[in-house]
Amino acid sequence: MKILAIDDQKLILLSVEKKLSELGYEVMTANSGETGMSLYETFEPDLVLVDINMPDMSGLKVVEFIRLTKKSKTPVLVMSGNTNEQVIMDGFTLGIDDYMKKPVSLEEMAARIKRIIGVPATTVNTTEERNEARMLQKNVVGVVIPCYNEEDRLLSAEFKQFAHKNLGYHLCLVNDGSTDNTLAVLEELQNANPNNISVYNCEINGGKAEAVRQGVLHLVKDEQFDYIGFLDADLSTDFRDFDDLVKTIENSDFKIVSGSRISRMGANITKESARKIISMTINLIIQTILGMPFKDTQCGAKIMDREIAMNMFNEKFITKWLFDVEIFMRMRKFYGKEQTKKLICEQPLKRWIHADGSKLSMKDSVKIVGQLAQIAYSYK
Template sequence: MKKTTGIIIPCYNEYDRLEQDKFINFLKEKSNYHLCFVNDGSTDDTSAALHQLSELNPKNISVIDLELNQGKAGAVQSGANYLKTLHHIDNIAFLDADLSTSLEEMHNLVEKLNANPELAMVFGSRKMDTSKNIKRSNLRHLLSSFMAFFINFVLQLPIKDTQCGAKVFRKDVIQNIYTKKFISKWLFDIEIFLRLKKHIGINDLLNHISEEPLDSWIEIEGSKITLKDSFLIPINLILIWMNYITVKSRTKPTTTIINLETNSNMV
């Protein structure tokens, strides 16, 4: 029996970029997916477009409308907390609405997760030696390289690309990741790794996650990260470091053991 994967797709003012045909055709070819679009307080016609899309396949498409914009972190969290209540969902993923990482690439990540019961998370990477056809602007590449230095300092993990917007999780670890609100709207991926590091343990974490090179990633114009957000990135990193690292050093360490066995009824 095929496992079903719910994919969260956060959307903020995506009306002009939403390629409806790609989503519908993907579901026609692969019925074991559920697409959960989260309208993050859009001010254009994104909500109407998403509900129109849902009407074409109501069984495999759901839409969540957030009244106020919460940023990518809040949108993904809302989608994860909804999908974990659906008993037929086995894995929960998230993917950018612009499909800079394609649905086919996401399917490859899901296949990797399903093939290895030891894995709790699989995520795409644009920075591995075998990553191919990665197209991004020079400015974005420079910003990414600058961030990577500080992210590695905070994480203390041999991960090359934490920020790629294509990640899939076994459903039974979702409770450990998405219950608590994230500190940062855009750097919440770092918090995901830190939360997994805390609950699985640093010694076992690398045995339960897998960073997979992407065959293609193409930057799409229309980034939702503003200039103000870019300036706030260093501050966000400091806040994350203070809340996850310094707090840990001031408290007695505890060990939490999670069950990594697949359980589609666990919410």
């Protein structure tokens, strides 16, 4: 049995192809509607799996080609993040057999395909646990994780587990000129899941700001990423909260969604008391410089659209730690203050834990005041 999968997102296609091949189907993939239609005629599939939102043409055009131009009854299954009810109804009017809304698990996708065309006679042996819910996300997201001398505290198991289960995410681990065995640890993580984890190596330590900038510029070259974000290596903000930030930007007009470590009922937010007082003082200074009422610019968890990634990271930041403030200052200069306030969302985290071994000391906190003065002068 032959399946043609059409989707412009490489991460999605790789996961779909692997799963269906393991089930015994013969699979061909296409990363555009035009390529998919060409393959349809030569491959003669028993089922077509197609996305709706593709840059060259809508997946509905592929359905029109199959149903109206070719007058074929080949089963067509749509798998898309497009939840517009009119689009879905248009698909069924054209004659699709089923419509799956992302996020959706690989197991559900496989079950629906089996229901439509049956089960292949042979399958490929795999050690993958069958009861695991491996999810195909609505959008493809790149996450930059800067790492400097993280050999002893890198939570490798958490990174592996997240990359394995969340197939629309790609983790870009940036080695910021570490002097310990961090690079080897990162490469081991990449080898465990090469499709969803990559390593970008900076031979010289340039600081967190430059490590994140290099990682973002690396990811933005790949057009499959709808959103690009960054996250601290210690996972003080964990993947569950980061995924909540992604859901917010997916369902809004915000261009950047930033985590906020504001203490509130029902949230697990812990900081050292002295550190908390210093943070509050610094935040007040930052609000004054920005002229905008952001409560926590320095949270190390942010997600942005491609426009922000392309326009705000081209030039090096002037500070090593306060690049978050610089991003907002650059946005203010690019969009204007009032528009910038509408484009940035601060979303309170459900949990945030100060991790032992933080690279930012109390002495560094004093230097921050001087760096803020430098930012105020440079971006005035």
